[in-house]
Amino acid sequence: MREFTVPPVVSGSPAGGLADVVFERAERDPDRVVLGRKTAGVWRDVTSAELAGEVLALAKGLLAQGVRFGDRVAVMARTRYEWTLFDFALWAVGAQPVPVYPTSSAEQVHWILYDSSCTACVVEDEDQAMTVGSVIEGLPQLRLLWQLDAGAVAELVAAGRGVDEDVVHGHRRAVTPEAVATVIYTSGTTGRPKGCVLTHENFMFEADTLVSRWESVFRAGPGEQPSTLLFLPLAHVFGRMVEVAAVRAGVKLGHQPALAASELLPDLAAFRPTFVLGVPYVFEKVFAAARRAAEAEGRTGPFDRAVETAVRYAEAREQKAFGTGPGPSAALRMEHQLFEKLVYGKVREALGGRVRHAMSGGSAMSRRLGLFFDGAGITVFEGYGLTESCAAATANPPGAVKYGTVGPPIPGTTVHIAEDGEVWLYGRHVFSGYLGDPGATRDVLREGWLATGDLGRLDGDGYLTITGRKKEILVTSNGKSVAPAALEERVRSHPLVSQCVLVGNDRPFVAALVTLDMEGIAHWLSMRGLAQRAAEQLVGDPALTAEVRRAVVAANTLVSQAEQIRAFRVLAGQFTEERGLLTPSLKLKRRAIEKAYAREIAGLYPS
Incomplete structure (x- = not known):
C-alpha cells in the first residue's frame, strides 16, 4: 500500500485561540479540577475558576510590562506548573511562546532568541538567567527577562493590577485560528535548529482529534477523574500537545520536571494518574x-x-x-x-x-x-x-x-x-x-x-x-545500505546497555559503539557478589563483553548477513547532551559521535 487516509472526526473549523477554553470552562464548570500543583511536597487541586484567574492576572502583568500582540517570548524551564500558566497567559494576549530546553548551551540560546526575534524571556533559575545574560549583547531586541525562582509570577501579577480585564479579553478575542501560536525549534540533529511555525488551528485540530478518537484514554472509570502526570519536556512538541489536550479535555494535569526514577516514581504514586x-x-x-x-x-x-x-x-x-x-x-x-x-x-x-x-x-x-x-x-x-x-x-x-x-x-x-x-x-x-x-x-x-x-x-x-x-542510512564500502534504528533498538533492549550507535559508512562492514546502563551494571555486579566498579574498570571485562555480545547476536537475527554487526566497542562514557552528542530531546548526534570517537571506530576495522 502506498497511501492511506483516515476521515476526520473533528468537523468544521475551530474558532478563536487556545486560551479561550480556559475562560469558557471557568464559566461553564468553575469547580472542576483541571490542574494539580505540588507545593512544599504536597499536591493540591486547582479548579478551572482558579486557573482562569491566575492566567488572567498573569496576562494583565504581561501587558503592563510591555508584551504586545504578536510578540515572541522565550520560555526556558523544566516541566512545571508555571510554564502552563505562561503558555495560556501569552496566548490570551496574542503573544507567541518560544520554548527553549533548560539544558541548552549559550550558543543554542542565542540562536533561538535571535532567530525568533524574542522581545522577552522567562527562565527558571539563576543559571539560566546567566546563560541568557552571557549572550544578551547579541540580542538587541530582547527587552525583558523574568526568573521563575525569583518570584517572576508574583512580580508580573503585581504589575498588572491596574490593567482592566477587558483589555486582556480584547486581545484574546482578536486571536484567530490561523494566528501563530508558537515557534518550536527542531532538535538540530543534522545542523542548526529551525523554527517550526505552528498555528492555533494546528494545535486545536490535533488536540481535539486525539481527545475524540482516543476518548477511552481521556476519560476514567466510575468515580474517578481522568488525570495525567506530565513528565515530558514542555520544550518538545509532544509535551506541549499533552498540555493543550489535557486542558481542552478537562483532564487533571500535573507537572513533574525530572525523569529520574528517584523523583518520578514517588510523584506517580502520589498523583496516581489514570494515563501517562x-x-x-x-x-x-x-x-x-x-x-x-x-x-x-x-x-x-x-x-x-x-x-x-x-x-x-x-x-x-x-x-x-x-x-x-x-x-x-x-x-x-x-x-x-x-x-x-x-x-x-x-x-x-x-x-x-x-x-x-x-x-x-x-x-x-x-x-x-x-x-x-x-x-x-x-x-x-x-x-x-x-x-x-x-x-x-x-x-x-x-x-x-x-x-x-x-x-x-x-x-x-x-x-x-x-x-x-x-x-x-x-x-x-x-x-x-x-x-x-x-x-x-x-x-x-x-x-x-x-x-x-x-x-x-x-x-x-x-x-x-x-x-x-534517509539521512541516517549507512552505506558500506561494498555498497550495502543499512538502516541502523532497528539494530540499535534491539541491542539497547539488553538491561546492561544504555546506548548503541552503528557505524560503517564507507567501511567494509557494520560495527557498533555501546555504552553501559550503570543502574543495570550495579545490579548485575551485586547479584554476582562482586564489588561495584566504575565503567572505566569494566571496559574489557570478559563476562561483561560476553553479555554485550549476546545483545549483538540477538540484534543480528533481524537482518541479513551483509547487514549484521561484525564488531563492537564498549565505551566507558555516555553520549550526553553536555558533551554535544545528544539533542535536548535525547536524539543521537551521529556525526558528532563519530568525530568524538574517531579513534575507537578506527580500531574496529583492520588497517
Whole structure:
C-alpha cells in the first residue's frame, strides 16, 4: 500500500485561540479540577475558576510590562506548573511562546532568541538567567527577562493590577485560528535548529482529534477523574500537545520536571494518574526496574515466565482484534490470572496503580515491550509524528493496536509512501513552514504535503512502520545500505546497555559503539557478589563483553548477513547532551559521535 487516509472526526473549523477554553470552562464548570500543583511536597487541586484567574492576572502583568500582540517570548524551564500558566497567559494576549530546553548551551540560546526575534524571556533559575545574560549583547531586541525562582509570577501579577480585564479579553478575542501560536525549534540533529511555525488551528485540530478518537484514554472509570502526570519536556512538541489536550479535555494535569526514577516514581504514586504519555525510555526503565526487583528477590524465573505469558496473552488478543485468531485460550487466561498479583499488579503500581492506558512516541518501542505492558494491563498506543506535524500524525487506535507499528494516520490525515520510501504527511496539523527560511520550507513542504525525511512502509490495514531515516542510512564500502534504528533498538533492549550507535559508512562492514546502563551494571555486579566498579574498570571485562555480545547476536537475527554487526566497542562514557552528542530531546548526534570517537571506530576495522 502506498497511501492511506483516515476521515476526520473533528468537523468544521475551530474558532478563536487556545486560551479561550480556559475562560469558557471557568464559566461553564468553575469547580472542576483541571490542574494539580505540588507545593512544599504536597499536591493540591486547582479548579478551572482558579486557573482562569491566575492566567488572567498573569496576562494583565504581561501587558503592563510591555508584551504586545504578536510578540515572541522565550520560555526556558523544566516541566512545571508555571510554564502552563505562561503558555495560556501569552496566548490570551496574542503573544507567541518560544520554548527553549533548560539544558541548552549559550550558543543554542542565542540562536533561538535571535532567530525568533524574542522581545522577552522567562527562565527558571539563576543559571539560566546567566546563560541568557552571557549572550544578551547579541540580542538587541530582547527587552525583558523574568526568573521563575525569583518570584517572576508574583512580580508580573503585581504589575498588572491596574490593567482592566477587558483589555486582556480584547486581545484574546482578536486571536484567530490561523494566528501563530508558537515557534518550536527542531532538535538540530543534522545542523542548526529551525523554527517550526505552528498555528492555533494546528494545535486545536490535533488536540481535539486525539481527545475524540482516543476518548477511552481521556476519560476514567466510575468515580474517578481522568488525570495525567506530565513528565515530558514542555520544550518538545509532544509535551506541549499533552498540555493543550489535557486542558481542552478537562483532564487533571500535573507537572513533574525530572525523569529520574528517584523523583518520578514517588510523584506517580502520589498523583496516581489514570494515563501517562512518555517515550520508550520511560517504559524500558519501568520494565528493567521490575525485573531487577524480581531478580533481587530470587524470583527471576517466575518473572520471566510472567513476561512470556503477558506477551502470548497480548498477541492472542491482537490476533482476535484483527480477525486472525480466537483470542486467549482458557489455559492461557488462567496462567495470565496467576501472574496478575505476583507481577502485573506490581508493574502498574510503579506507575501509580490507576494507569490503564499510555501513549508513547519520540522513538520506536520494541514490539515485545509493548506486548508485555498490554499483557500486564496497560495498553500502550504508540504513535509517530514530528514537530512539523504538531506531534502525532499516526497512532494505534483503541481496540486495534498493532504492536511494532506506529498505527494508521490519525483521523483527518493522509500518509503517502514516496517512490524512495519516504513518508509524506497531509492534514490540518501540518505546520506552515520554518520561520524566516523559505528555502528549508520548500525542501519539506510540497503543495501541502510534508516530506518527513523518515522511511517507512504501510501494511494492508494502513498501519505505518518506520524503517529508518534517509539521512541516517549507512552505506558500506561494498555498497550495502543499512538502516541502523532497528539494530540499535534491539541491542539497547539488553538491561546492561544504555546506548548503541552503528557505524560503517564507507567501511567494509557494520560495527557498533555501546555504552553501559550503570543502574543495570550495579545490579548485575551485586547479584554476582562482586564489588561495584566504575565503567572505566569494566571496559574489557570478559563476562561483561560476553553479555554485550549476546545483545549483538540477538540484534543480528533481524537482518541479513551483509547487514549484521561484525564488531563492537564498549565505551566507558555516555553520549550526553553536555558533551554535544545528544539533542535536548535525547536524539543521537551521529556525526558528532563519530568525530568524538574517531579513534575507537578506527580500531574496529583492520588497517
